[in-house]
Amino acid sequence: MIIDRLFNEVEKNGNVCVGLDTHLDYIPVNLKEKYQDIDEVLFKFNKEIIDKTCDLVPVYKLQIAYYEAYGIKGLLGYKKTIEYLRSIKKITIGDIKRGDISSTAQMYAKAHFEGEFEVDFITLNPYLGFDTLTPYLKYIESGEKGVFVLLRTSNPGAKDIQYLKVSPKDQYLYYIVGDKVDEIGSKYRGSCGYSSIGAVIGGTHVDEAKEIRKRYKNMFFLIPGYGHQGAIGKDVSLYLNKGNGGVINSSRGIITAYKNYEDGGQRFADYARKAVLDMREDIQSERGV
Numbered sequence: 001m002i003i004d005r006l007f008n009e010v011e012k013n014g015n016v017c018v019g020l021d022t023h024l025d026y027i028p029v030n031l032k033e034k035y036q037d038i039d040e041v042l043f044k045f046n047k048e049i050i051d052k053t054c055d056l057v058p059v060y061k062l063q064i065a066y067y068e069a070y071g072i073k074g075l076l077g078y079k080k081t082i083e084y085l086r087s088i089k090k091i092t093i094g095d096i097k098r099g100d101i102s103s104t105a106q107m108y109a110k111a112h113f114e115g116e117f118e119v120d121f122i123t124l125n126p127y128l129g130f131d132t133l134t135p136y137l138k139y140i141e142s143g144e145k146g147v148f149v150l151l152r153t154s155n156p157g158a159k160d161i162q163y164l165k166v167s168p169k170d171q172y173l174y175y176i177v178g179d180k181v182d183e184i185g186s187k188y189r190g191s192c193g194y195s196s197i198g199a200v201i202g203g204t205h206v207d208e209a210k211e212i213r214k215r216y217k218n219m220f221f222l223i224p225g226y227g228h229q230g231a232i233g234k235d236v237s238l239y240l241n242k243g244n245g246g247v248i249n250s251s252r253g254i255i256t257a258y259k260n261y262e263d264g265g266q267r268f269a270d271y272a273r274k275a276v277l278d279m280r281e282d283i284q285s286e287r288g289v
C-alpha cells in the first residue's frame with residue numbers, strides 16, 4: 001500500500017516533506033533568464049532542488065495554486081515536475097485541497113489519481129461533508145493511492161470553525177471530523193499500522209498535540225507550518241510516533257533559503273539542501289533519535 005511505501009521512506013530518509021510551492025518571484029533571475037517558457041522555468045528550478053534533496057527526503061508536496069496561477073504553462077510545469085518525481089520513484093503529494101459533491105469529486109479523483117496530473121496522495125477538505133470523500137475510496141482501496149484530509153489546519157483562522165465546541169460532548173469540531181475520518185480510514189490500513197487515509201494537522205498549534213497523536217494512533221499526519229509559519233522541531237515532533245507517523249512540510253523555508261546568502265542565486269539548490277539538513281537535525285534532536 002502507498003502508506004507502507006511512505007512509512008518505509010520515512011524510516012530511511014526522515015520526516016522532511018519539501019514543498020515545491022514555486023512562485024516565479026522565488027526563482028533566481030539568472031535561471032529565469034535562461035528559459036523562455038514558464039513551464040521550463042518552473043520545472044528546471046524544481047528539478048535542481050529535487051536532484052539536490054532526493055536522498056534526504058521521503059516525499060515532495062506541490063501546492064497546485066502556484067502552478068494554476070500561471071495558466072496552462074504553469075500546469076505544464078506542475079505536470080513535468082510530478083512526472084519527473086515519479087520517474088525517480090519519489091512519492092508525490094498533490095496539495096489540491098478539494099471538497100465537493102460526489103459527482104464532481106469523481107472528476108477530481110480522476111484528474112489527480114489518473115492521467116497527466118497523477119500523484120500518489122492528494123489533500124482533501126472534508127468540511128462539505130463526509131460523502132465528498134467516497135469517490136476517492138476506490139483508488140485508496142486499490143492500494144496505490146492515499147489522501148490527507150484536513151482536520152486542524154496551521155493558519156490562525158483554524159480557530160474560527162475547526163475549534164468550535166460541538167455538542168453532545170462539547171468537543172472541538174475537528175475531533176468530530178477526525179473521529180469519522182479515522183473510522184473511514186480503518187479499512188485501509190497498511191502493514192505499517194497506518195491508514196492510507198491520513199490527516200493534515202498544522203504544526204503551529206501545540207496545545208492539543210499529545211491528545212491528537214494519542215487519539216489517532218493509526219493516522220499518518222501531514223504536518224505543515226514549519227519555518228515560515230513559525231513551527232519548530234520541538235512543536236512538530238509532538239505529532240510523530242517513534243519518529244514516524246508523519247511528514248513535516250516546509251515550502252518557503254526550503255525553496256527560498258538561498259535568499260539569505262550572497263551567492264544564493266547561483267547556488268539555490270545547495271542552500272535548499274542545507275535547509276533540509278538543518279530541518280532534519282532540528283526534528284531529530286527533538287525526537288531523540
Ligand SMILES: O=C(O)c1cc(=O)[nH]c(=O)n1[C@@H]1O[C@H](COP(=O)(O)O)[C@@H](O)[C@H]1O
Nearest residue numbers: 063123153154200202224228229250251252
Ligand atoms: O494542506 C496543506 O498542505 C496545508 C495545510 C495547512 O493547514 N497549512 C498549510 O500551510 N498547508 C500548506 O503547506 C504549505 C506551507 O508553506 P510554507 O508556509 O511556505 O512552508 C502551503 O503549501 C500550504 O498551502
